[in-house]
Amino acid sequence: MSEHGKRTTHRTDQEVGVMTDKLTVSVLGTGIMGAAMARNIARAGHAVRAWNRTRAKAEPLAADGAYIADTPAEAVQGADVVLTMLYDGGTVVQVMEEAMRGLRPGIVWVQSSTAGIEDAGGMADFAEEHGLVFYEAPVLGTRQPAEAGQLTVLAAGPVEGRDAVAPVFDAVGARTLWTGDDGAAGSATRLKLVANSWVLAATAAAGEVLALAETLGVDPQDFFGLIGGGPLDMGYLRAKIDLIREGGLTPASFAVATAEKDARLIVGAGERNGVRLDVAAAAAERFRRAAAQGHGDEDMAAAYFASFEDEPRS
Numbered sequence: 001m002s003e004h005g006k007r008t009t010h011r012t013d014q015e016v017g018v019m020t021d022k023l024t025v026s027v028l029g030t031g032i033m034g035a036a037m038a039r040n041i042a043r044a045g046h047a048v049r050a051w052n053r054t055r056a057k058a059e060p061l062a063a064d065g066a067y068i069a070d071t072p073a074e075a076v077q078g079a080d081v082v083l084t085m086l087y088d089g090g091t092v093v094q095v096m097e098e099a100m101r102g103l104r105p106g107i108v109w110v111q112s113s114t115a116g117i118e119d120a121g122g123m124a125d126f127a128e129e130h131g132l133v134f135y136e137a138p139v140l141g142t143r144q145p146a147e148a149g150q151l152t153v154l155a156a157g158p159v160e161g162r163d164a165v166a167p168v169f170d171a172v173g174a175r176t177l178w179t180g181d182d183g184a185a186g187s188a189t190r191l192k193l194v195a196n197s198w199v200l201a202a203t204a205a206a207g208e209v210l211a212l213a214e215t216l217g218v219d220p221q222d223f224f225g226l227i228g229g230g231p232l233d234m235g236y237l238r239a240k241i242d243l244i245r246e247g248g249l250t251p252a253s254f255a256v257a258t259a260e261k262d263a264r265l266i267v268g269a270g271e272r273n274g275v276r277l278d279v280a281a282a283a284a285e286r287f288r289r290a291a292a293q294g295h296g297d298e299d300m301a302a303a304y305f306a307s308f309e310d311e312p313r314s
Helices: 013-018 032-041 055-064 091-096 117-129 145-149 159-172 187-215 221-225 235-245 255-272 278-295 301-306
Strands: 009-010 024-027 047-051 081-082 108-111 133-136 152-157 173-180
Touching: 009 091, 024 032, 032 055, 032 081, 032 108, 032 145, 032 152, 032 159, 047 055, 081 091, 081 159, 091 133, 108 117, 108 159, 117 133, 117 255, 133 159, 133 187, 152 159, 152 187, 173 187, 187 221, 187 235, 187 255, 187 278, 187 301, 221 235, 235 301, 255 278, 255 301, 278 301
Parallel strands: 024 047, 024 081, 081 108, 108 133, 152 173
Antiparallel strands: 009 173, 133 152
16 A cells, blocks of 8 residues: 555556466557557557557557557447547547447446546446446656556556456556546546646746756856756756757657646636635646647657747757
């Protein structure tokens, strides 16, 4: 048990060895995260059936042995587990409705998209209506840990069915943190939004500190020298500033447009619970401006450009 009383499981060779059954896993949504997760599921020896609205994003998975489906209904045929990794809650429900013809009772549905807290109940209702076993399972991590199978899975769902999802979680993540036994309650999403609120605030602050330093004629290395080794220093700050300065914003680890969406989910969650989140609201606006400048598909560090009306001078 963790210090907060929640169960934490770590992947071990012994545990993986016990769960040797091979599954058929349908992955709906093969963007930055979904493609990496599908690839690791296939490399773990499971059969993968992949679908993406833009088929070209799914086709590279064929080289890893995945079957590329033309429709969600085709993708979920014969699946033991359906994993959704899509843009938001509305998209998840729409795609699952499209998949209805191929769904059969008893399929496990792992919902890994970052959605609103209020979406969990509707998804759980859909699952109950169609006889699916629902697990809420957003993940913490970006492109690199996703590709390495080192995500943290935040999961909620019935205890009696966890053996069925453990092989999938083991394939995509280094750790699974169970937050509850009812996916409808949204406990995993609540924790994901709290974690993302910190990530997005730190990202926005990194861009602002670099923009201010440049505008004031301060060498960013002098700033790093000032905070180096102290409590204000952090590897994440340095990494994001390096991405901006070195032009490493593509391919994105976490895109500006997705960061804006998540920031607005965070603001909305606060508002519905009587909490004003000024930093998250400001971050959402910075991400929006950066996207409007043409940086929507770049790494979220590109929110830096929102500090300028025009492109900053090099």
